[in-house]
Amino acid sequence: MKIPYIKGKVTKQAHVDIPSGLHEEEYGRNGFFGGYAHFYRTEPPVGWTRIEGDLRPQAFDFSELGFLGSETSCFSKRRSCLYNSDVKMSFLRTSGSMAEFFRNADADEIYFVHEGGGILESEFGPVGYRKGDYLVVPRGIAYRFHADAESKFIVFESYSEPGFPEKGMLGEHALIDPAVIEVPEPEGLAAFRDKDQRNEYEVQVLRGGKITKIYYPFYPLNSVGWKGTATVMRFNVSDIRPISSERYHLPPSAHSTFVANNFVICTFLPRPLETGDPGALKVPYYHSNIDFDEVLFYHEGEFFSRTGIKPGMMTFHPQGIHHGPQKEAIERSKDAERTNEVAVMLDTKRPLFVAEELNDFEWKDYWKSWQE
Numbered sequence: 361m362k363i364p365y366i367k368g369k370v371t372k373q374a375h376v377d378i379p380s381g382l383h384e385e386e387y388g389r390n391g392f393f394g395g396y397a398h399f400y401r402t403e404p405p406v407g408w409t410r411i412e413g414d415l416r417p418q419a420f421d422f423s424e425l426g427f428l429g430s431e432t433s434c435f436s437k438r439r440s441c442l443y444n445s446d447v448k449m450s451f452l453r454t455s456g457s458m459a460e461f462f463r464n465a466d467a468d469e470i471y472f473v474h475e476g477g478g479i480l481e482s483e484f485g486p487v488g489y490r491k492g493d494y495l496v497v498p499r500g501i502a503y504r505f506h507a508d509a510e511s512k513f514i515v516f517e518s519y520s521e522p523g524f525p526e527k528g529m530l531g532e533h534a535l536i537d538p539a540v541i542e543v544p545e546p547e548g549l550a551a552f553r554d555k556d557q558r559n560e561y562e563v564q565v566l567r568g569g570k571i572t573k574i575y576y577p578f579y580p581l582n583s584v585g586w587k588g589t590a591t592v593m594r595f596n597v598s599d600i601r602p603i604s605s606e607r608y609h610l611p612p613s614a615h616s617t618f619v620a621n622n623f624v625i626c627t628f629l630p631r632p633l634e635t636g637d638p639g640a641l642k643v644p645y646y647h648s649n650i651d652f653d654e655v656l657f658y659h660e661g662e663f664f665s666r667t668g669i670k671p672g673m674m675t676f677h678p679q680g681i682h683h684g685p686q687k688e689a690i691e692r693s694k695d696a697e698r699t700n701e702v703a704v705m706l707d708t709k710r711p712l713f714v715a716e717e718l719n720d721f722e723w724k725d726y727w728k729s730w731q732e
Contacts, residue, residue, distance in 0.1 A: 362395060368400070369382070369400055370398065370400055371384070371398075371400070374386070374398055375608065375609045375640065375641040375645055376607075376608070376637060376639050376640050376641065377639035378400070378639075378641065379400060381402070382400045382401065382402065383400070383401045383402075383403065383404040383405070383646060384398055384399070384400055384401075384641070384645055384646065385398070385399040385400075385401060385404075385405050385645070385646040385647060385648065385682070385684075386398055386645055386646070386647040386648070387399065387647070387648045387650065388647060388648070388650070389650060389651055390651055391611075391613055391651060391652055391707065392611035392612070392613050393613070394651075404646060404684065404730070405646050405648075405682040405684070406646065406682050406683070406684055406730040407730065407731070408727075408730075409731075411681075411727055414678070415678050415679075415680050415681040416681075416727050417675065417676065417677050417678075417681065417683070417726060417727050418675070418676045418714065418722055418723075418726060418727075419669075419673060419674065419675045419676070419722070419723040419726035420441075420673065420674045420675075420676075420718055420721045420722050420723065421670075421672070421673050421721055421722075421723055422451065422672045422673065422674060422721060433458075433460070433564075434452065434454075434458065434460075434462040434504070434505070434564070435462060435464075435564060435566050435571055436571065437452070438450040438451065438452050438515060439451045439452075439715075439717060440715040440717070441674070441714075441715055441718060442655060442676065442706070442712040442713065442714055442715070443712065443713055443715070444708060444710045444711060444712050444713060445519070445710060446518070446519055446520065446620070446621055446622040446623050446708060446709075446710055447516060447517065447518055447519065447620070447622075447623045447706070447708060448467070448516070448517040449514065449515070449516055449517075449655065449706060450514075450515045450517070451512070451513065451514060451515070452512070452513045452515055453510065453511070453512050453513075454505055454507050454510070454511050454513075455507050455509075455510040455511070456506075456507060457504070457505075457506040457507070458504040458505050458506070459562070460504065460562045460563070460564050461502045461503065461504050461561065461562065461563040461564070461580055461581065462502065462503060462504060462563070462564050462565075462566070463500055463501065463502045463503075463563060463564070463565045463566070464497070464499060464500070464517065464565075464566045465499065465500050465565055465566060465567040466499070466517065466519065466566055466567060466568065466569065467499060467517035467518055467519050468496070468497070468498055468499045468517070468518045468520075468521055468522055468620075469496070469497040469499075469515060469516065469517055469518070470494060470495070470496055470497075470515070470516040470518065470522060470618060470625065471489075471493075471494070471495040471496075471497070471513045471514070471515055471516075472493070472494055472495075472513060472514040472515075472516075472657075472659075472704055473489055473490065473491055473492060473493040473494075473495070473511065473512075473513060474491070474512045474513060474514060474657075474659060474672070475491055475509075475510070475511065475512040476490075476491065476507055476508075476509045476510050476511030476512060477489060477490040477491065477507075477508050477509050477511065478505060478506050478507040478508040478509070478511055479505070479506040479508075480495055480497075480503060480505055480506075480592065480594070481503060481504055481505070481506060481549070481552055481581060482497065482501055482502065482503035482544060482581065482592045483501055483502050483503070483581050483583050483586075484501070484543065484544040484546065484583070484586055484591050484592045485544030485545045485546040485547065485548050485549055485583075485586075486544055486545075486548040486549065486552065487542055487543070487544040487592060487594050488594075489511075489594060490596070492596050492597040492598060492659070492702065493594055493595070493596050493597075494593075494594070494595055494596075494597075494617070494618075495592070495593070495594050496522070496592065496593040496594075497592055498521075498590050498591070498592070499521070501592065502563055502580055502581060503592070506552075514657055514704065516618075516625060516706065518618075518620045518621075518623075519621075520620045520621035520622075521620065522618045522619065522620040522625075523618070523619055523620070524536070524617075524618065524619065525616040525617075525618075525619045525624075530603070534601070534603065535600060535601060535602075535603065535616075535617075536595060536599055536600050536601070536617070537599075537601075540595055540599045541593050541594070541595050541599075542593070542594045542595065543591045543592065543593055543594075544591070544592055546583050546584055546585055546586060547584075549581050549582070549583065549584075552579075552581070553579040553581070553582070556579065559577065560575050560576070560577060561575065561576045561577075561578070561579060561580050562574070562575055563575075563576065563580050597627055597629060597659075597702055600617065600627055600629060602614075602615060602627075602628075602629045602631045603615070604631045604632050605634065606632060606633075606634055606635055606636030606637075606640075607634060607636040607637045607640055608634065608640060609634055609640065609641045609643075609644070609645065612626055612628075612644075612705060612707070613626070615627055615628055615629075615705075622708060622709040622710055623706060623707060623708040623709065624706075624707050625704065625705065625706055626704070626705040626707065627702070627703075627704055627705075628699075628701060628702065628703040628704075628705065629699075629701075629702055630661065630698060630699055630700050630701065630702070631698065631699055632697065632698055633696055633697055633698055633699060635697050643664070643665050643684075643685035644665055644683075644684060644685055645684060646682060646683070646684030646685075647682070647683060647684060648682055648683075649677055649678065649679045649680065649681060649682070649683055650679060650680070651679065651709060652679065652707045652708060652709060653676070653677070653678050653679050653707065653708045653710075653711055653712045654676075654677045654683065654705065654706075654707055655674065655675070655676050655677075655705065655706040655707075655708075655712070656674065656675045656703050656704070656705050657673075657674045657703060657704045657705075657706075658670070658671055658672065658673050658674070658675075658701070658703050659671060659702040659703055659704060660701075660702045661699075661700045661701035661702050661703075662700050662701060663701045663703065664692060664696060664699050664700075664701065665685050665686070666686060666729075667686055667688045667729065668723075668726075668729060673723075675726070676712070676714065678711060678712070679711060684730075686729055686730050687730070
């Protein structure tokens with residue numbers, strides 16, 4: 361049994377009517393679902409003067425994404441960003457039609473379309489994609505992309521099978537109604553097969569981080585029908601209906617889109633702010649990253665909890681160091697009534713490692729941005 365003890369100067373309701381001159385910090389275990397403590401401090405926990413060591417918050421500017429090149433390979437030309445034993449986050453930029461087919465035998469894949477549009481062709485059939493789409497490709501399924509316009513993706517490789525979060529008393533139609541999810545039709549494969557006449561077709565298979573090339577004398581995506589519960593899926597961020605409360609700031613977990621072993625992917629979308637109570641906190645509260653690393657990719661809009669951030673940037677806050685709003689964001693939030701942002705968040709229980717190739721794209725002074 362967890363008993364909430366109350367000592368000293370506090371607020372009765374978390375995140376509401378914080379005593380003047382104090383700063384609330386949430387210390388929470390297991391994300392926002394375990395034991396907790398709320399501290400009421402005379403100074404914000406992000407008021408550091410310098411940081412020495414590995415836990416320095418980091419930000420990277422991929423707004424141009426030019427470093428990715430224009431190669432079409434799905435595997436060898438990906439640029440690794442962050443990774444651990446549960447998930448790997450990469451960036452891919454491609455144009456035109458891919459000649460080779462691909463199967464990831466290491467991981468299920470979730471693509472987020474940052475820019476561009478086209479068709480994802482798989483063994484289940486073709487499905488169109490556009491900016492703001494999530495594309496889910498199950499482990500071991502052969503596919504390739506046909507980009508009508510240059511496409512830029514965030515790619516999440518999940519080493520466990522990802523699924524949707526449990527919605528509990530909200531019901532099956534909350535967040536995203538399963539009826540809006542699009543799946544492929546196999547009839548559409550005939551047009552691609554008729555257009556792509558070759559004597560030999562190459563399928564690249566990723567296993568153990570290495571690529572094996574398998575060659576066929578026939579078109580490898582030759583299914584004419586399918587049935588079952590495992591498939592390629594597509595839906596857009598505009599299909600997601602975010603949960604909101606006008607009197608209470610909800611934790612990030614309320615915006616979960618995918619759940620897998622030891623990590624979640626959340627989507628932050630335009631939504632009403634907490635305008636129903638003048639004492640309710642509007643910006644994310646200060647909190648200790650104790651059990652999760654936190655990554656945010658900023659897709660589009662105006663990011664009200666951060667200054668100096670633009671679309672195509674990414675922030676990384678590791679476990680063991682505090683996180684929370686900047687001074688300017690707190691001031692802006694006082695008169696704000698809505699957010700106007702789209703961002704994708706990756707939260708992981710195991711610590712993430714940063715790929716060395718990202719060093720050239722780091723905003724080195726990001727850790728100082730709370731002092732400005």
